[in-house]
Amino acid sequence: WLGIGIGTLLLFLLITGYMGFSMGLHPTDGMERTVEPEKVTRTPPFDNPGLERIGPNEYVLTSVSFVFGYDPKEVTVPAGAKVHFRVTSRDVIHGFYIPGTTVNMMVEPGHITKQTYTFDKPGKYLVLCHEYCGSGHHLMQGTIYVK
Ligand code: CUA
Incomplete structure (x- = not known):
């Protein structure tokens, strides 16, 4: 036996x-290799995180995760906006989870994670970290306003 x-x-x-x-x-x-985490803030496009408009209602959100937050912390897009998320971390593994949507990513230092989502419903969407990343993990959040 x-x-x-x-x-x-x-x-x-x-x-x-x-x-x-x-x-x-x-x-x-689904992730691409990028540079060493300590060089993230000096490497395009992550040296200039934020929202970039690429079409009539289409955007790229370049986001950098860190202990304990997201850069940028808040962004606003119009209802119906198609957002291409492009995220990385400059220190440890974080999560990028938006409840009520299909956005659910693991953010790894040294990698770029991508996902696309269309925000049809206006509202306030929280971005939450769902990978334990340290003592301030529960405080780590961002906001996406859809207006
Ligand atoms: Cu970042 Cu938990």
Whole structure:
């Protein structure tokens, strides 16, 4: 029985390993490599975080996460705005989660995470950190106003 147990465990490890390495599935999927975290604030576009208009109602939001906040802290977009998020961290791993939307990203130092969302409903949207990042984790938040 022990042999069957160990055999099954090895089989599962093999499957997980195969999925992870051969199929390229890992937590950094969808992210691009960037520079060392300590150079983030000196590297475009993250040296100048903020909202950039790229179409009639389409924007790129370049955001830098840090302990314990987001730069920029607040942005305002018109209702119906399509926002392309482009985020990174200048220190540790953070989260970028907007309740009530599908925006849910892990923000890793050394990587750029991207997601796009269209804000159809006006309102105040909180940006919350959902990766524990230190003593001020629970205070880390930003706001997106949709008007
Ligand atoms: Cu940043 Cu938790």
